[in-house]
Amino acid sequence: MVAAEFDLPASHIDVPPVAIAALPTRGIAEAEVLAEVKDRFGRNDYGHDRNFAISYSGMPAAITRKVEELAVGEFFVEWADSETGTLSMEREAVGMMAGLLGKPDAPGFITTGGTESNLAALRLARNNGKRDAPEFIVPVTIHFSFRLGAELMGIHLVEVDVDDHTLQPDIADVERAITPRTVGLACSAPAGSFGTMEPVEAFADLAWRKGLYFHVDAAFGGFILPFMRELGYDVPPFDLSLPGVSSISTDGHKLGLLPISTGFFLARDAELFEAIPTERTLIHTTSSTKPGSRAAAAWAALRNLGWEGYLQSTRHVLALRDTIVDGVTAIPGMSLAAPKFISVVGFVSSSIDLERVHENLLKAGWGHSYGVLRGRPFIRLSIHPSRTAEGARGFVEAFEAAVARAQS
Ligand SMILES: Cc1ncc(COP(=O)(O)O)c(C=O)c1O
Structure with missing residues (x-):
């Protein structure tokens, strides 16, 4: 997912693909339809616990x-x-x-x-x-x-x-x-x-x-x-x-x-x-x-x-962010795109091919955004409070592996 929308040309055009899909003549049984829905959800690129990509992909209260x-x-x-x-x-x-x-x-x-x-x-x-x-x-x-x-x-x-x-x-x-x-x-x-x-x-x-x-x-x-x-x-x-x-x-x-x-x-x-x-x-x-x-x-x-619930959620999401930021910036060549402030962070590198890291992360099923801003490729994460400490550590390990593969 490319997040650098403010650097996309103003003429950027995205035409929705057409799906020829006929309304079934006779309604299909509920269980069958639900099983199909489940199957389609399961075919998304990553599970919600591994999704650091879109801005609002967390479980609500x-x-x-x-x-x-x-x-x-x-x-x-x-x-x-x-x-x-x-x-x-x-x-x-x-x-x-x-x-x-x-x-x-x-x-x-x-x-x-x-x-x-x-x-x-x-x-x-x-x-x-x-x-x-x-x-x-x-x-x-x-x-x-x-x-x-x-x-x-x-x-x-x-x-x-x-x-x-x-x-x-x-x-x-x-x-x-x-x-x-x-x-x-x-x-x-x-x-x-x-x-x-x-x-x-x-x-x-x-x-x-x-x-x-x-x-x-x-x-x-x-x-x-x-x-x-x-x-x-x-x-x-x-x-x-x-x-x-x-x-x-x-x-x-x-x-x-x-x-x-x-x-x-x-x-x-x-x-x-x-x-x-x-x-x-x-x-x-x-x-x-x-x-x-x-x-x-x-x-x-x-x-x-x-107030206390949101305070706790804020404490939690910032701890997740710190786990990820500390882990990713400890990889030689990786740095923050901008100083960390809230739970949205970007990473850049002058020595690592982030496009390959992005492809490797995607193959491993970890959601994130990738784009190029002002000539600098970046990987961006939106960290939601419903993510876990285990998920944050898992992301860092996946990032390390994705970098190692990009450099091999
Ligand atoms: C700063 C900012 N404003 C507005 C929006 C649009 O929000 P929504 O997608 O809920 O319409 C976004 C979405 O990410 C955002 O980051």
């Missing part, structure tokens, strides 16, 4: 599956069910996240994840900014969803370059990119590529001085940075506690132990939403009919795990 059974099996709930029922859980889940992210009274809603949240941010910025030919400024490291949103909403996305090695934008470049048409800014906390924290405070300060909308994409950070801070890590301010932050998003399905697809979008002020027209079933999000189980599962997991 156990309670969420029980909530799903209740939601689908017993109550059959939809998202828009009443304020005292399902919706009350969405409101309170959003409230708990608002408390974690710097402003307990921040209004917001549950989304399907980082992409939909980023679309909401662009929409709020554009509609509140009221400019002809609107422009929105991001570092080039921003998630692709901003390009999608800009295309859909007729916004010109101004992408500021980053340093080849630190992958950080220079705030002076961001300031220079501001024009009378600018409706907002965004950066990531941290970026999805190698987990590097972007200069959120500097962005917030600039946005505040210029009176611009500023969104923080904390897809990865929202469920780990507050807990890292308590564990004594140096975490700079990144959330609604900074007055210049207009909105923030985070994904429950990354480090929040919530099922795919659960994201949160939070705004500083209720008035910001007045710029977004809505109707009963499509309030703020980009999809109408939604499962009620998502809000309920989020609410249940947040209450079931509590």
Whole structure:
């Protein structure tokens, strides 16, 4: 899987392959269909315990599956069910996240994840900014969803370059990119590529001085940075506690132990939403009919795990990361692509052929991402709290073996 999406050419085109598959005339027995499903799942490249590849491939908290059974099996709930029922859980889940992210009274809603949240941010910025030919400024490291949103909403996305090695934008470049048409800014906390924290405070300060909308994409950070801070890590301010932050998003399905697809979008002020027209079933999000189980599962997991549960999960995932980082960087020739910060890490090498290491790891059934960024091949891992210490050690051993084979 290639993760260097910010270095892919903008014209990159991916056409879905066609499968000619006829609807069977007569329904096939349930047991037979289930056996086929199991078989197909088993043919994936790697098992979930060996999957350090995609961003959100971990088991959600156990309670969420029980909530799903209740939601689908017993109550059959939809998202828009009443304020005292399902919706009350969405409101309170959003409230708990608002408390974690710097402003307990921040209004917001549950989304399907980082992409939909980023679309909401662009929409709020554009509609509140009221400019002809609107422009929105991001570092080039921003998630692709901003390009999608800009295309859909007729916004010109101004992408500021980053340093080849630190992958950080220079705030002076961001300031220079501001024009009378600018409706907002965004950066990531941290970026999805190698987990590097972007200069959120500097962005917030600039946005505040210029009176611009500023969104923080904390897809990865929202469920780990507050807990890292308590564990004594140096975490700079990144959330609604900074007055210049207009909105923030985070994904429950990354480090929040919530099922795919659960994201949160939070705004500083209720008035910001007045710029977004809505109707009963499509309030703020980009999809109408939604499962009620998502809000309920989020609410249940947040209450079931509590602050201590997430603290423990953070401690655990960072210990896994350290096992992997220490093991891989102990291999002569291997180093980190960027300083380690959260549970997403990248490795580079000036002497080892990482493409061969990548192929060897894949053959051995270990999921990871491989790509080339600014001319440097890299291997990237997204480490989920549902991985085990044994899995982390297993990955290091597999990496050592993959390097040895690449060098033989
Ligand atoms: C920083 C960042 N923002 C947004 C997203 C998009 O999230 P989703 O896949 O949930 O739409 C990702 C996905 O990895 C990400 O890393």
